[in-house]
Amino acid sequence: MRTVTLDILKDEAFNLLKDLEALKIIRIKNDTQSAIIASSSLADKYSGVMSKQSKEEVDKQLNSLRNEWD
DSSP: OOOOOOOOOSHHHHHHHHHHHHTTSOOOOOOHHHHHHHHSOHHHHHTTOSOOOOHHHHHHHHHHHHHHHO
C-alpha cells in the first residue's frame, strides 16, 4: 500500500475517486483542514468575522489606506 497526496482541481475528479473508493480500490482520508473547507463555503467559514460598519466608515478607512500608499 502507498500513500499519496492529491490536489483535486475539479469536482468531477473527486467523484471519480469516490467511485474508486466504492469499488474498494482506494481509501479516501480527509484531514481536518480539508474537511472544514469541503463541508462549508468560504462565506460560512468567515461569517461574522468582521464587525458591521457603515458605508461612510468603510470609505474613510479605504481612503486612509489609499493615502498611505501614495
